[in-house]
Amino acid sequence: MSNPQSKIQNPKSKIGYYPGCALHGSSNDYEKSIRACLEVLGVQLKELDDWICCGATAAHSLNHTLAVALPARNLGIAERDGFDEVFAPCPMCSMELLKARQCMTDDEALRKQISDIVEVNVEGRAEVINLIQLLMKAGVDRLREAVKKPLEHISAACYYGCLLTRPPKVVKFDDCERPRSMETIIEALGARTVEWNYATECCGAGMTMAAESTVLDLSNKILRNAADHGANCIVVACPMCHVNLDMKQPDIDRAFGVEHGMMVYYLSDLVGLALGLDKKQLGIDRHFVVLDPKPVPQPVAAED
Secondary structure, eight states, rough: OOSSSSSOOOOOSSSHHHHHHHHHHTHHHHHHHHHHHHHHTTTOOOOOOOOOOOOOOTGTTTHHHHHHHHHHHHHHHHHHTTTTTOOOHHHHHHHHHHHHHHHHHHHHHHHHHHHHHHTTTOOOOOEEOOOOHHHHHHHHHHHHHHHHSSOOOOOOEEEETTTSSOOOHOOSSSOOSSHHHHHHHHTTTTTTEEESSTOOOOGGGGGGGTHHHHHHHHHHHHHHHHTTTTEEEEEOOOOOIIIIIIHHHHHHHHHTTOOOOOOEEEEHHHHHTTTTTOOOHHHHSSSSSSOOOOOOOOOOOOOO
């Protein structure tokens, strides 16, 4: 895709990209959004050759060694091919990669065992980064300078969910209870962000099929709290969160007799819109809820 916007040069010519199962499947609109906005920013992704599933929510409950080996193989592939950084836009995937990296760093015998199992030498030196970190590395000031269409109509509730910042000793990203990195990026796009109560609460994650009523209840509370605190959209950086808040929103409305009408954006969607891309280029037209966020009243400054 060719874009007229000037490009921001990233210090790294290419970054290893681990899409995981979701971004090539049910959440391929997320990948479309990421690739579109990163192209404008001059960030090049190189998908890891012959990557495999990280094990997600199942492997650790069945076999500890397997739970480490699956994500470790992807780290080994990245290191073998010369990548110092691995971009994993799914928080579940990035957490599993980080957990495997820490396990092998803490246990040399396990590292050697895992390397033998996956038939790739895994050193655990490749840095694993999420979408927020990638955008921060590209540079908030550079991002601000590249804005073509300031998002002045946006009043966003930044939703981190339960995986982006946890477990804190493994992820080591932002404040696990009161993160602010997503707000920093969105405010650089000319938008406002709101203070609210559910930024790091769980939406039910991968329980959409197994415990739908729980997911609907949790997600309803998130949507309601965002609106109650003045948000006209929710912003996520997780495919599972997007499924529960966007795809399940009609089910939530029916279950609770409400009509949220809350637009749920991926962070890359808002970045892309601010950089001048349109909804179709970003895959926003493929969301289940596609509405223009309603303007919210600007706060009135107190008189002296």
